[in-house]
Amino acid sequence: MTPSLDTLCHSQFDCRLDNPTLLKAITNLCEATDSGLLLHSANGTEIFRFSSLRTRQAQHQVTSILVHHLERIGTVKLNVIDPDKADAIMMCVKQIIESSLDQDVTSENNENHHFRDILNAAPIAISYINGQTRNVEFINPMFQEVFGYSLDDIPTMDDWLERAYPDESFRNNIIASRSQKIADYRTLGLPVPDIRTHVVCRDGSTRQVLQRVRWLGEHRVTSYMDLSALSETENRMQTRYGMLEMLLTNATLDEVLISIVRRIENNINTGSRCSVLLLDKTHTSFEKSYAPSLPKNYNDAIIGVQIGLGVGSCGTAAYLGKRVIVEDIMTNEYWRDFTALAQLAGVQSCWSQPILNSAGDVLGTFAIYNDTPSSPNNDDIDLIGFAARLAAIAIENRSTQLDLENWAFSDHLTGLVNRRRFFELAERSLVESYQQHIPMSVVILDVDRFKKINDQFGHIVGDNVLKALAKCSKHVIGNQGVVGRLGGEEFTILLPESNLLQATSIAESLRQELAKLSTPDGSEDIVKFTVSCGVSSNDDLEISLDELVSRADHALYQAKRNGRNCVIAYQQPE
Ligand SMILES: Nc1nc2c(ncn2[C@@H]2O[C@H](COP(=O)(O)OP(=O)(O)OP(=O)(O)O)[C@@H](O)[C@H]2O)c(=O)[nH]1
Structure with a gap:
């Protein structure tokens, strides 16, 4: 952040006059040239005066406006004995002051570069806004990565608020009162409390963030910690708890399996659907399909299909007893004979996990289907495994329950009802x-x-x-x-x-x-x-x-x- 020269003149130039090098240089010049000198800053404050007995008698006065990089920084009034030397002396004064200022600005720039480097390396999104002009002066790369906005998208604080909080009434009420509170905390000299908020990103998605505001002089430095990843984890945990709870209820096996499918669907990407397919008693073909989001004719077509290598993701996974990830159905050999079926359901990738009982026998499969070619991340793999294990427990529970019922209701010698x-x-x-x-x-x-x-x-x-x-x-x-x-x-x-x-x-x-x-x-x-x-x-x-x-x-x-x-x-x- 380069402070404007105007700022330097008004707020910092005066105090830098006690810079001994600068004072010495001007004094030397005045003495060597028999000049008297009066220096005012841009706002008119007298900041330096030199006069000797001879210069007080000098009649010739020259006034010059001191300009640095096209910005006016003050005026110099010279009293000279020899008017022919006036311009040259004035030039020297300017050079001494400007080179001193340049040094200051350079060291200021170095500090600012250092500051920028820190913000650029920060792992959280940060914006740096001028509290007076409300210009967004800087955003770090993480800000762009998290929210997608560049500095051109949000040149001012108001542009940022309009993009981040597009709902006008929310902006006018909630955000305006929040801004007022931030100003109040500043006035009271208290740290602004962090808040959780939802920010709309450039691509229209929403991010949940923890917002922290701090003041650096006139500048408002705001950091945003992305909580979306965190809340995704929370959601997944909730889903798992929900499914476990379902197991403890008196729900039927059909209800539990449909619930597993629904809950996982709610927890993954939009456009993804799930299925539980169960094998028949001989463990050789699919007997039942729990896939309420897939078309009925797709489900019907699966019933009775013999498992084997190349029988889609699920048929192959059930046959091998191993997870099968097909990222692109249209080009994968496991789906060669089933592409029409995939098109019927509008699915382009399918990740399938066998459901194994405690003895290691395959009972069926749990699968996630996506409407675009896609590969699972670690969380997806984890979730598929969890769903398959849960389905296995539900199925085994059910058969234990049936065994118990049989035992309770049948005659042990003859097997007839008791x-x-x-x-x-x-x-x-x-x-x-x-x-x-x-x-x-x-x-x-x-x-x-x-x-x-x-x-x-x-x-x-x-x-x-x-x-x-x-x-x-x-x-x-x-x-x-x-x-x-x-x-x-x-x-x-x-x-x-x-x-x-x-x-x-x-x-x-x-x-x-x-x-x-x-x-x-x-x-x-x-x-x-x-x-x-x-x-x-x-x-x-x-x-x-x-x-x-x-x-x-x-x-x-x-x-x-x-x-x-x-x-x-x-x-x-x-
Ligand atoms: N082997 C065997 N015998 C049983 C069982 N339950 C009852 N019994 C026998 O069945 C016999 C029933 O005899 P009774 O009630 O006198 O009748 P019955 O000999 O069939 O004569 P009627 O019914 O009058 O024709 C008894 O000897 C019981 O011990 C069982 O589970 N196994």
Whole structure:
């Protein structure tokens, strides 16, 4: 910053007159030339006077305006005895003063260059504004890098404020009052508190910065620490916490996976979309797609696709069990057979990470798609890895939960639904039956003389009989109903859409099939057995589940009394 010469004359030239070299040089000149001399600064203050007895008598006076680099810095009045020497003496005076000033300006310039160098090297954006003229005199390279503006874009403070805060009412209210506060702090001699603010950059983007204002004489030095990178990190942390929280809720697997996709999409560049693709049980082809931002026909086309080398980013990543980064789909060989699909979705790059379970098996993939060719930075890689791990946990959680549910709801010996589950399902069916006016039926089935089988062949063979019965019953009933084990050698069958006649017929078929079964006894022999069944239905009137079951039980009792190995439908007593 070169201070104007005017400033030098007014504020600094006077005090520099005590510079002994300058005073000595002028005094010497006056003595050598018999001159008297009176020097005024530009504002008229007398700053130097020399006179001797002879010069006081001298009649010839010359006045000259002292000009330095076209700027007036003061006047010199000479009293000379020999008028012919007046111009030469005046020239000498000027040279002495100007060379002294040049030295001062040069040292000032050196200081200013040093100051500039420091600002240029500073890692934060800095502007240097003249508080009186409001001219932006300097901005450092970091300022240009962070905000994009050059000095030509913002020659004055008002230009800067208009660009940085384009909303006029915000400028007139918030910014104006902030400027007033900054002035007040200055008047009070207090440091101006730092503030967080959002600045609009030259390219229209917004940067969050920490603004610090300090005064250097008349100059306002403002530094801006870029917080945008910091808030990006904060956002990413928030996203991660949000996803972890989701895992702890009762959300279904579908909800968790969609939530992972959505949250990552909100956290990355606009124009980027995400997907979770899940493999089928054989781990060879994609079975499910969670990609709500990709077109439906894209998702549909992915289902059933066999994974392998060159099956896009995800097919290849799932096949290799390794992350696959495709920066440009149109030129990458993994996408050679899928470019039309990519065009359909409007994606040009795809980074895919396999989802691995704790045993290291590939369960699917998590991927980020971009609408332009692009490569991920370290943060992106980190985020993809995090999303894939989270998806793996969600999937494993879900399967553990299913295992637990199965364990809680199924009979351990036969794998059929247990008593508790059977009654839950039957209760639900009964409600629907009345709502839809479709009768439902219940069959209770009991192995005849099972005690004898146990006694004769032992408990293990008895167990095998029960398992064989369960397997055969499930097969015969198929999707007509649900087979459950009530306990011991007693089973039950729920037939939600069968009336009494149909249910009796189904039970009769089952009885016949079971009678054909032969269970090995562990030696040469085989075990044959029969069953008796009681059937009830809600054809005729609205009854409770307890009543329905008790009627079937009653019918079973009849079947046993009738000699076993038969099916009896419940009949209302006359
Ligand atoms: N092997 C085996 N036996 C069981 C199991 N649960 C109950 N039992 C046996 O099943 C038999 C049931 O006998 P009972 O209730 O007297 O009836 P039953 O011999 O089948 O005669 P009826 O029902 O009158 O035809 C008992 O001997 C129980 O010990 C089981 O899980 N495994």
